[in-house]
Amino acid sequence: xxxxxxxxxxxxxxxxxxxxxxxxxxxxxxxxxxxxxxxxxxxxxxxxxxxxxxxxxxxxxxxxxxxxxxxxxxxxxxxxxxxxxxxxxxxxxxxxxxxxxxxxxxxxxxxxxxxxxxxxxxxxxxxxxxxxxxxxxxxxxxxxxxxxxxxxxxxxxxxxxxxxxxxxxxxxxxxxxxxxxxxxxxxxxxxxxxxxxxxxxxxxxxxxxxxxxxxxxxxxxxxxxxxxxxxxxxxxxxxxxxxxxxxxxxxxxxxxxx
Numbered sequence: 001x002x003x004x005x006x007x008x009x010x011x012x013x014x015x016x017x018x019x020x021x022x023x024x025x026x027x028x029x030x031x032x033x034x035x036x037x038x039x040x041x042x043x044x045x046x047x048x049x050x051x052x053x054x055x056x057x058x059x060x061x062x063x064x065x066x067x068x069x070x071x072x073x074x075x076x077x078x079x080x081x082x083x084x085x086x087x088x089x090x091x092x093x094x095x096x097x098x099x100x101x102x103x104x105x106x107x108x109x110x111x112x113x114x115x116x117x118x119x120x121x122x123x124x125x126x127x128x129x130x131x132x133x134x135x136x137x138x139x140x141x142x143x144x145x146x147x148x149x150x151x152x153x154x155x156x157x158x159x160x161x162x163x164x165x166x167x168x169x170x171x172x173x174x175x176x177x178x179x180x181x182x183x184x185x186x187x188x189x190x191x192x193x194x195x196x197x198x199x200x201x202x203x204x205x206x207x208x209x210x211x212x213x214x215x216x217x218x219x220x221x222x223x224x225x226x227x228x229x230x231x232x233x234x235x236x237x238x239x240x241x242x243x244x245x246x247x248x249x250x251x252x253x254x255x256x257x258x
Contacts, residue, residue: 025137035084055135075100091120095128180255
């Protein structure tokens, strides 16, 4: 049960933070946009070119040709599609980008008053792409595999209703686990990857706090269980969280290693 709780907490930490389009490096585009019957007027090539200009890596159609980061874990890849939107007087389309679980990351509409299909749809696509920021990828997820790991590695189960469980083994980041207490609660530090760890209370399915690295060493952006965002940091081997107060001030919550 303890191992299962750790696995579920790791999943929750990713879900709470979520991901946005610019967090990704890799994008997959179908060879043909299916909602365009017959002629898609070169939109596939236009989208690929535009995303490359925004620093994304557009993957080839054959998965065998994908780089290992993408091939070994499809959740490092977002999927882009363009949908044809029926309109009498304008060329309209919708750019849809989803993650590996088909969760929508972005829906962006574009339209153009240019009546010619090829020019008008290309113009509409430019409008839809305005909402796509440049790629600024976060750390890649490790490969999906079933393997034995050291006691400091954390297995993260990706649970899908229509598929069996698979294990993702997070990289060994040194002192990845340990018990800490602020005198009121005892929490377990669980390293998710090189840029993220969580504090988890025993028996709880929601992380007590999720830490993601900031630009300064040993300083973290922290998301608490109530969705409050604050900062945290290491101090003399302890973990410190600045807890927001109702008067706008912050109190220093120190978790000492046991």
